[in-house]
Amino acid sequence: MTQYxxxxxxxxxxxxxxxxxxTMxxxxxxxxxMVFGEVFGLTVRSRDFGSNFTASFRSLGGGExxxxxQMLAESRHVAVMRMCQMAHQMGANAILAMRFDxxxxxxxxxxxxxxxxxxxxRPVDYNRDGANDS
Incomplete structure (x- = not known):
């Protein structure tokens, strides 16, 4: 029997x-x-009228x-946090090949x-000679 x-x-x-x-x-x-499978986080955001109004004027001049x-940066953070919480609840300690959509x-x-x-x-174990034990 294997010890957990x-x-x-x-x-x-x-x-x-x-x-x-x-992202690797x-x-x-x-x-x-161990692979648990796909996890995801999702958020949908709408800008308030005042911000949309200000942004529409800024867009006339070009540039950022x-x-x-700010809205998209916050949205990405929320989506990643929700994805991490889902993975953590499954018992995972990492998420590989992370992508945004x-x-x-x-x-x-x-x-x-x-x-x-x-x-x-888990960290790869190396013996004293540097050969991979895994």
């Missing part, structure tokens, strides 16, 4: 997320011991529209989805 060893905490210190999030398909120095930049709904709302694969990763 809880997964190590691998999220970087200071990370706002409870699990490590990587694998994680150098770690191996995926800070009201929308953004869409417009009815020309008034923005949907932001974050998705990836929830896994348990």
């Amino acid at each position: 060893i809880p997964p190590p905490h691998v999220a970087p210190q200071g990370s706002p997320y409870p699990v490590l999030v990587s 398909n694998d994680l150098p120095g770690y191996r995926a011991d 529209v800070p009201e929308y930049t 953004c869409n417009e709904i009815a020309q008034t709302m923005s949907e932001v989805a974050a998705y990836g694969t929830a896994v348990i990763v």
Whole structure:
């Protein structure tokens, strides 16, 4: 009978997320011991009338529209946090191959989805000669 060893905490210190999030398909120095499958986080946002009004004037001159930049940055953070919470509830300590998907709904709302694969990763064991034990 195999003894259960809880997964190590691998999220970087200071990370706002409870699990490590990587856009890579694998994680150098770690191996995926268990795959839980797809996880996602989703948020739909609509700007209030005042912000839309201000942003429409800014767009006439070209350049960045800070009201929308801030909304999308916040939306991405919320989507990633929801995805991480789903992975954490499954028992994962990392998400690999994370991606974003953004869409417009009815020309008034923005949907932001974050998705990836929830896994348990563990550090790769190396013996003294540097040969891989895994």
